Amino acid sequence: MTAITAALPAEAPAAKRLPGYLAVWAFILAEMLLFAMLFASYAFARVDNVEMFNLYQQTLDRNAGAINTLLLVTGSWFVVLAVQAAHRDDSRAASRHIAFGFLCGGGFLAVKVFEYATKFGEGIFFSTSTFYRFYFSLTFFHFMHVILGMVVLAILWVKTRQGAYGSHDAHGLESGAVYWHMVDLLWIVLFPLVYVMR
Amino acid sequence: MITFFLNPANRAWLVLLVATGATWWLGEVGAAGTGAILAMLAIAFIKGRLVILDFMELQGAPLMWRLLLEGWLILVGGLILLAYWISLK
Numbered sequence: 001m002t003a004i005t006a007a008l009p010a011e012a013p014a015a016k017r018l019p020g021y022l023a024v025w026a027f028i029l030a031e032m033l034l035f036a037m038l039f040a041s042y043a044f045a046r047v048d049n050v051e052m053f054n055l056y057q058q059t060l061d062r063n064a065g066a067i068n069t070l071l072l073v074t075g076s077w078f079v080v081l082a083v084q085a086a087h088r089d090d091s092r093a094a095s096r097h098i099a100f101g102f103l104c105g106g107g108f109l110a111v112k113v114f115e116y117a118t119k120f121g122e123g124i125f126f127s128t129s130t131f132y133r134f135y136f137s138l139t140f141f142h143f144m145h146v147i148l149g150m151v152v153l154a155i156l157w158v159k160t161r162q163g164a165y166g167s168h169d170a171h172g173l174e175s176g177a178v179y180w181h182m183v184d185l186l187w188i189v190l191f192p193l194v195y196v197m198r
Numbered sequence: 199m200i201t202f203f204l205n206p207a208n209r210a211w212l213v214l215l216v217a218t219g220a221t222w223w224l225g226e227v228g229a230a231g232t233g234a235i236l237a238m239l240a241i242a243f244i245k246g247r248l249v250i251l252d253f254m255e256l257q258g259a260p261l262m263w264r265l266l267l268e269g270w271l272i273l274v275g276g277l278i279l280l281a282y283w284i285s286l287k
Contacts, residue, residue: 018259029266036274043281050285054230066222070215073245077211080253084207174255181253188245189274192238196225197282 019083020175028182031145035186038141039193042134049130054198056131059124064115065195068108069187072146075104076184079153079177086165086173094173095160098153101180105150112143135194142186149183152176210252217245235282239275246271 018025046053082097119125119132126136156176159165165173202208221241224234250267251257257264 016258016260018263019255025263029270032267032270036270036277039274040277040281043278047281047285062222062225066218066225069218069221073211073214073218076249076253077207077214080207080255083255084205178254181249184253185246185249188249189242189271192221192242193278196221197235197238197278198228198230 019171020178021171024175024178028179031182032186035142035189038138039189042138042193045130045134052129053131056129056135057195057198059122060135060195061115061118062195064111065191068111069191071104071107071111072184072187075101075108076181078104079180082156082160083170083174083177086160086170087167089166091160091163091166094165095157098157098160102150102153102157105146105153108146109143109150112139112146138190138194142183142190145183145186149180152179206252206257210248214245214248217241232283232286235279239279243271243275 078097078101082094082101085091085093085097116136124132126133153176156173160173221238224238229237247268250264250271254267256267
């Protein structure tokens with residue numbers, strides 16, 4: 001045993017660990033499977049309606065979709081920095097980064113509301129066509145997830161300000177962070193699929 | 199400046215910004231067909247992997263969790279590719 005320990009390099013890598021709580025990961029996997037089915041439904045529904053999907057896709061605001069990707073990616077980045085700050089026992093930096101992440105989520109919602117309002121203004125609704133039924137249901141379901149993610153971030157913001165997380169324990173913060181990253185991950189597939197691929 | 203790049207999360211963020219621009223550009227030029235779809239799926243795969251490994255911090259997680267999440271990316275990308283391939287026939 002001593003021989004093995006001595007043979008290890010001076011800085012042995014830390015033991016492999018899963019950030020956050022196991023139950024949260026189970027919930028996240030279930031959500032991701034649900035979205036996988038929705039994405040596949042869109043892709044296979046398109047097979048029988050290629051021309052219609054391509055035609056209506058051109059009416060979508062691709063710039064808004066791209067800006068929203070940038071907002072979610074940046075929001076995710078702030079939340080990673082918050083987790084890293086918590087591990088350094090810097091609660092002030094952690095809460096500040098969570099606030100920035102929350103603002104990015106707010107920006108996403110604002111762009112999406114603008115996008116929906118424009119569509120409604122043009123007389124386009126859920127029932128207009130199969131394409132729009134998919135567009136509205138997929139994006140709105142994701143929209144709800146952004147809202148839930150922001151509720152989680154708001155709770156984490158309050159708790160980091162109270163200094164609840166640190167090098168001793170950051171499981172709660174990590175769990176919320178992983179959920180927020182999932183919201184980002186889903187949009188990374190949704191944006192090209194619905195707005196760009198033709 | 200150098201310390202900024204030492205943090206994998208910072209590097210991932212920069213690549214994600216550039217990759218998002220690439221997908222947007224493919225849309226602007228109206229790229230279509232097998233090559234374009236493969237390019238878009240490849241970009242989405244790279245982006246998804248960065249989120250999984252550097253943001254969700256599964257780089258240092260037990261292999262099973264990495265496989266579950268990366269497997270999800272492959273599953274979703276594979277189904278989308280299959281549907282597009284059928285539609286091109």
